[in-house]
Amino acid sequence: MKRLIRGGWVLNGELQTANCELESSPDSHAKLRKSDILIEDEHIIRIGSCGDTAADCIMDASGLLIAPGLIDMHVHLREPGREDKETVQSGTYAAAQGGFTTVACMPNTQPTVDSPEALEYILNQAEKYGSARVCPIASITCGLQGNQATDWNALLDAGACGFSDDGRTVMNAEIMRRLLLLSADRGFPVISHCEDPHLAGHGVMNAGKTAEKLGLPGIPNLAEDTIVERDIALAEDTGGHIHIAHVSTRVAVRHVRQAKQRGVHVTAEATPHHFTLTDTAILEHGANAKMNPPLRSQQDVDAVIEGLVDGTIDVIATDHAPHAAFEKAQGMLKAPFGIxxxxxxxxxxxSKLVQPGYLSLEKVISMLTVQPASILGLEAGQLAPGAVADITLIDLERQEFVDPTRFMSKSRNTPFAGWELQGWPVMTIRRGEVVARR
Ligand SMILES: [Zn+2]
Ligand SMILES: [Zn+2]
Structure with a gap:
């Protein structure tokens, strides 16, 4: 089966292998070149002008960006245990609808992904029902309890692409030190949810003026800052790879920047909500703007954007965290964290990074493709002859209002409902097959 994607725009970086002269884009997107892509079965076989090449199926991509299939290295699929919120099937379909062909899922399911059997269950579900590739992240400690290490080598052998107790910080620094030593040896990321639970206390949102106004307990920046600093120190000592999940504070950004300058093996991610919203969003959206780490101040948002711009932050990841409507309806104090x-x-x-001119299209696409692929050690994220045909077509001009009733996720907990945004994925191709279209 041959499929031809005809006449879309590809980024310059994707064209090292193209062997023909290609037309440049006329105006705003100077780094784009017009190109066709020929797919045979599951693989890309040619990038560049394909002329009158015969194909079983021709897809017109004129005016669209042809990007490598996107990778989200931080999602919660909720299976097993809370299939009412999301499943591997619904979560990967939502991923495909959002332009993602690969997701890495966090282990805080019920039961926890802390054994090879639990990990294999996820991989099997993904093989049977997945619209996207699923890379499971195994837990660092049994049951996320923070005191007994899981069998890291067995989990790596079973296919874990990294470790995390996401949702919690492993406060036992010796367990983290030993895992980072193994990371230096076997090469995988240790993904840290940085929050000292004693400093966070019973906080439900950012500590600051909005929390005071609402009379709600706050989570100080310090809860994140201190653990980021600790984990960087552990990575520096061991030579292991620490990945800081969902960076939300200005001091955390500074710690990562300085550590990178010293040559520490540290990488970091930021979520769309942490570069678009401040804690004042709680006033309008209540628990649909409650997440962990919380939305912070404008100064913190500015620092996160600065971190994305100067390369301190390597990756954009969503921290997709589905919750049932009845749970989010319990109000700020009781509702679970996450959107x-x-x-x-x-x-x-x-709309919020490329259009205002903070980052080039090329840069943000790399933060959603090659950068997470390199952190997770995946062969993915690039358009190249011979590569698996995971491809996302994006209409950069398309404007649409966010309409949660159209989401493929089983959950609806988002503060972005009604936002008018530009630049939507319109077709997602996984292993040469169309898995979603808008
Ligand atoms: Zn987290
Ligand atoms: Zn998370």
């Missing part, structure tokens, strides 16, 4: 993000990520990135 969904897979289906709003691309238009938020285009």
């Amino acid at each position: 969904i993000g897979l289906e709003t990520c691309v238009p938020l990135v285009i």
Whole structure:
């Protein structure tokens, strides 16, 4: 089966292998070149002008960006245990609808992904029902309890692409030190949810003026800053790879920047909500703007954007965290932390980072493809002859209002409903097959 994607725009960086002269884009997107892509079965076989090449199926991509299939390295699929909120099937379909062909899922399911059997269950579900590739992240400690290490080597052998107790910080620094030593040896990321639970206390949102106004307990920046600093010190000592999840504070950004300058193996991610919203969003959206780490101040948002611009932050990831409507309806004090993000990520990135001129299209696409691929050690994220045909077509001009009733996720907890955004994924191709279209 041959498929031809005809006449779309590809980024310059994707063209090292193209062997023909290509037309440049006329105006705003100077780094784009017009190109066709020929797919045979599951693989890309040619990038560049394909002329009158015969194909079983021809897709017109004129005016669209042809990007490598996007990768979200931080999602919660909720299976097993809370299939009412999301499943591997619904979560990967939401991912495909949002332009993602690969997701890495966090282990805080019920039961926890802390054994090879639990990990294999996820991989099997993904093989049977997945619209996207699923890379499971295994837990650092049994049951996320923070005191007993899981069998890291067995989990790596079973296919874990990294470790995290996401949702919690492993406060036992010796366990983290030993895992980072293994990371230096076997090469995988240790993904840290940085928050000292004693400093965070019973906080439900950012500590600051809005929390005071609402009379709600706050989570200080310090809860994140201190653990980021600790984990960087552990990575520096061991030579292991620490990946800081969802950076939200200005001091955390500074710690990562300085550590990178010293040559520490540290990488970091930021979520769309942390570069688009401040804690004042709680006033309008209540628990649909409650997440962990919380939305912070404008100064912190500015620092996160600065971190994305100067390369301190390597990756954009959604921290897609589905919750049932009845749970979010319990109010700020009782509602669980987290918002969904897979289906709003691309238009938020285009509208809030590319359009205002903070980052080039090339840069943000790399933060959603090659950068997470390199952190997770995946062969993915690039358009190249011979590569698996994971491809996302994005209409950079398309404007649409965010309409949660159209989401493929089982959950609706988002503060972005009604936002008018530009730049939407319109077709997602996984292993040469169309898995979603808008
Ligand atoms: Zn987290
Ligand atoms: Zn998370």
